[in-house]
Amino acid sequence: MRIHIQNPSADDLFAITPAQWDTACARAGETGHHASCAADETGFTAAIGAAEVLIAQPGTVRRFLPFAAPALRLLFCTAAGLDAIMPFTWLPPRLVLVNNRGVHGTKMGDYATMALLMLNARVPAYADAQRHQQWTPHFVPPIGGRHVTVVGTGDVGSAVARAARRLGLRSTGVRTRAEPHADFDRVVAVADLDAALAESDFLVLACPLLPATRNLMNRDRLALLPHGAAVVNVGRGALLDQEALADLLAAGELSGAVLDVVVPEPLPPGHRLWTTPNLFVTPHVSTDDPTSYNPASLEIFFTNLQAWREGRPMPNRVDPRRGY
Amino acid sequence: MRIHIQNPSADDLFAITPAQWDTACARAGETGHHASCAADETGFTAAIGAAEVLIAQPGTVRRFLPFAAPALRLLFCTAAGLDAIMPFTWLPPRLVLVNNRGVHGTKMGDYATMALLMLNARVPAYADAQRHQQWTPHFVPPIGGRHVTVVGTGDVGSAVARAARRLGLRSTGVRTRAEPHADFDRVVAVADLDAALAESDFLVLACPLLPATRNLMNRDRLALLPHGAAVVNVGRGALLDQEALADLLAAGELSGAVLDVVVPEPLPPGHRLWTTPNLFVTPHVSTDDPTSYNPASLEIFFTNLQAWREGRPMPNRVDPRRGY
Numbered sequence: 019m020r021i022h023i024q025n026p027s028a029d030d031l032f033a034i035t036p037a038q039w040d041t042a043c044a045r046a047g048e049t050g051h052h053a054s055c056a057a058d059e060t061g062f063t064a065a066i067g068a069a070e071v072l073i074a075q076p077g078t079v080r081r082f083l084p085f086a087a088p089a090l091r092l093l094f095c096t097a098a099g100l101d102a103i104m105p106f107t108w109l110p111p112r113l114v115l116v117n118n119r120g121v122h123g124t125k126m127g128d129y130a131t132m133a134l135l136m137l138n139a140r141v142p143a144y145a146d147a148q149r150h151q152q153w154t155p156h157f158v159p160p161i162g163g164r165h166v167t168v169v170g171t172g173d174v175g176s177a178v179a180r181a182a183r184r185l186g187l188r189s190t191g192v193r194t195r196a197e198p199h200a201d202f203d204r205v206v207a208v209a210d211l212d213a214a215l216a217e218s219d220f221l222v223l224a225c226p227l228l229p230a231t232r233n234l235m236n237r238d239r240l241a242l243l244p245h246g247a248a249v250v251n252v253g254r255g256a257l258l259d260q261e262a263l264a265d266l267l268a269a270g271e272l273s274g275a276v277l278d279v280v281v282p283e284p285l286p287p288g289h290r291l292w293t294t295p296n297l298f299v300t301p302h303v304s305t306d307d308p309t310s311y312n313p314a315s316l317e318i319f320f321t322n323l324q325a326w327r328e329g330r331p332m333p334n335r336v337d338p339r340r341g342y
Numbered sequence: 343m344r345i346h347i348q349n350p351s352a353d354d355l356f357a358i359t360p361a362q363w364d365t366a367c368a369r370a371g372e373t374g375h376h377a378s379c380a381a382d383e384t385g386f387t388a389a390i391g392a393a394e395v396l397i398a399q400p401g402t403v404r405r406f407l408p409f410a411a412p413a414l415r416l417l418f419c420t421a422a423g424l425d426a427i428m429p430f431t432w433l434p435p436r437l438v439l440v441n442n443r444g445v446h447g448t449k450m451g452d453y454a455t456m457a458l459l460m461l462n463a464r465v466p467a468y469a470d471a472q473r474h475q476q477w478t479p480h481f482v483p484p485i486g487g488r489h490v491t492v493v494g495t496g497d498v499g500s501a502v503a504r505a506a507r508r509l510g511l512r513s514t515g516v517r518t519r520a521e522p523h524a525d526f527d528r529v530v531a532v533a534d535l536d537a538a539l540a541e542s543d544f545l546v547l548a549c550p551l552l553p554a555t556r557n558l559m560n561r562d563r564l565a566l567l568p569h570g571a572a573v574v575n576v577g578r579g580a581l582l583d584q585e586a587l588a589d590l591l592a593a594g595e596l597s598g599a600v601l602d603v604v605v606p607e608p609l610p611p612g613h614r615l616w617t618t619p620n621l622f623v624t625p626h627v628s629t630d631d632p633t634s635y636n637p638a639s640l641e642i643f644f645t646n647l648q649a650w651r652e653g654r655p656m657p658n659r660v661d662p663r664r665g666y
Contacts, residue, residue: 139624155626285475310483
């Protein structure tokens with residue numbers, strides 16, 4: 019097939035190289051493709067007219083929208099969350115949309131373990147104290163036995179749940195329907211989120227950003243968390259009301275937050291979140307491992323391409339109406 | 343027996359209360375003791391003359407040294423490290439010295455897990471970046487497969503090793519003699535420390551402060567760590583050359599450090615460690631859990647008291663010549 023890879027820029031840390039492509043083809047036993055690779059608009063324009071498959075990050079796709087691609091039949095987005103190219107009104111009805119969910123689990127386990135322990139130990143408060151050169155101990159019990167609510171039970175959310183279980187926490191997963199999930203101690207439907215919040219020592223947001231989840235953790239819902247609870251966001255910044263979160267942290271109602279995703283990204287100098295007490299920012303690094311990301315993404319791509327070619331269900335096909 | 347408990351102050355978070363004492367006696371099946379409890383010098387002076395057993399933190403004991411205690415036969419220090427009351431030249435030869443090693447394991451597992459993940463993810467650098475309101479991602483591989491060297495294979499060091507194993511790290515323990523230890527992938531003698539350092543992604547200091555370990559990680563030894571390695575100190579600040587560590591961090595030779603113990607404590611405003619790049623300070627909180635510390639310490643006390651009374655080996659007896 020004619021496959022075009024459009025990278026964000028040639029020197030991007032996650033740019034897919036021709037060598038990585040060749041290695042992935044060999045591993046997957048794929049031959050006979052005509053692949054092109056570009057990182058600028060000229061390269062995109064030259065290739066997109068004939069391309070049957072496009073591989074790109076959602077942010078890169080957005081830069082070129084709308085574009086004419088009469089031969090295009092499959093779009094593989096090298097990200098789990100496709101909010102950057104929603105709504106899908108621009109999407110030709112016959113185009114097959116595939117994401118790379120499944121690539122984030124291992125590293126997310128590390129990040130979730132770390133973020134939960136940091137919040138239990140009051141590390142965001144120690145970062146503030148170090149800034150002010152103050153020695154202010156907070157003695158706390160070990161984390162085992164506490165309760166975490168995880169919104170989202172997909173690849174990322176279930177990695178969070180497994181990490182929580184290894185730490186001895188009890189977990190509640192929140193998903194569209196209350197179907198059980200082996201990685202969670204219990205699962206509730208999103209309609210029962212409010213009741214779950216009131217019992218949560220920790221809240222982790224790990225769901226896609228969709229019309230139904232935008233501002234899910236609004237001011238009223240954040241206020242349902244118990245005094246001293248803490249928040250982790252590894253989904254998308256717009257899942258929560260950042261101003262309300264900052265107010266609750268400044269008032270001491272919440273004990274801490276670790277945010278890997280924020281609005282906007284990058285967070286500009288002078289933004290309130292940089293100086294909100296007990297709030298720790300990491301710059302959208304929770305899941306992406308440069309040594310494994312492209313090989314793993316391309317393996318997911320070929321798994322889906324082969325399923326598509328053989329008429330089997332594609333594990334990563336995105337339903338444009340659901341958005342994931 | 344006549345047992346005196348001397349607390350650092352009445353409102354200290356770790357002061358042993360009469361209620362905690364009574365509960366511990368009941369749990370241990372101990373009756374008939376004559377116990378006193380004080381938090382000031384008057385109370386100490388009134389009780390120490392007749393006391394057969396003294397229970398106190400090392401720092402509290404030090405405040406009253408030297409003191410006449412003609413009836414004293416057993417000193418239970420509610421800490422694992424007794425460096426605050428070394429050298430033991432003041433110790434009457436017949437006094438039995440007992441520490442509370444064993445009380446720190448659970449919480450140390452949490453702290454070690456967190457500190458290793460924080461260093462792998464470059465969290466100290468993100469704390470610096472947040473201080474300067476800069477969005478500076480560092481993309482790193484998951485921690486699994488990396489190598490940690492732990493100096494000290496006692497209660498604290500072995501808790502670090504178990505935490506490291508759960509994260510998928512390989513571990514080398516460093517102890518006086520190279521006897522194998524189930525929690526470590528391998529153990530080397532302290533004489534082979536230099537060779538181990540050269541292979542370490544992470545170094546964790548988890549040994550007591552003794553004449554033989556003071557400044558163990560001097561400038562020359564710190565320089566043996568590979569470029570990009572990172573350091574955790576949960577032992578005592580004086581185990582390492584803080585100035586040399588700060589120089590290596592400032593030069594970018596080491597990628598980070600998480601220090602729970604420093605010299606001096608509390609670290610005063612204006613001290614270089616507060617602003618050393620990629621260095622994160624926590625205020626000596628890695629092991630102490632106020633909800634469980636006193637009950638666990640008193641359980642250790644009674645276990646040792648019963649062994650002593652029955653002429654069995656005391657699990658926590660300290661050899662004054664070794665210092666632990």
